[in-house]
Amino acid sequence: MPIFQSAVTAAGWVDFGEQQPRYMLIKITQIGHYIRQPDPGSVDRFYSAGWVAFGFWRDNANGTFDRFWDAPIHIDYLTMRWHPTPAVVNGLSQAIFANTFRWSLSPGTNADILID
Numbered sequence: 001m002p003i004f005q006s007a008v009t010a011a012g013w014v015d016f017g018e019q020q021p022r023y024m025l026i027k028i029t030q031i032g033h034y035i036r037q038p039d040p041g042s043v044d045r046f047y048s049a050g051w052v053a054f055g056f057w058r059d060n061a062n063g064t065f066d067r068f069w070d071a072p073i074h075i076d077y078l079t080m081r082w083h084p085t086p087a088v089v090n091g092l093s094q095a096i097f098a099n100t101f102r103w104s105l106s107p108g109t110n111a112d113i114l115i116d
Contacts (some may be wrong), residue, residue: 032109050105
């Protein structure tokens with residue numbers, strides 16, 4: 001069962017509890033007005049489609065919370081796959097732990113996103 005699966009547009013975020021995303025798939029379903037094609041010979045590569053980011057939020061003792069974001073992942077293809085780059089901590093391979101996810105797509109752009 002996917003952690004998150006949705007058709008998205010504009011900007012937003014979703015909190016999904018502490019998970020361990022293994023990969024993300026993005027498919028642009030509507031090309032916005034500001035998307036540029038860098039090379040006419042490459043029909044699936046684009047600039048300015050938007051970006052996504054994983055993050056972590058935590059509750060503070062005073063009833064507020066903070067969100068911490070990873071660097072943005074820029075959407076450069078009509079169909080794109082992303083997976084975390086493993087890190088090694090104390091000799092152990094680590095995956096990404098995230099409990100929140102955000103996106104920002106250029107005006108008029110729609111996408112289907114699946115995170116598992």
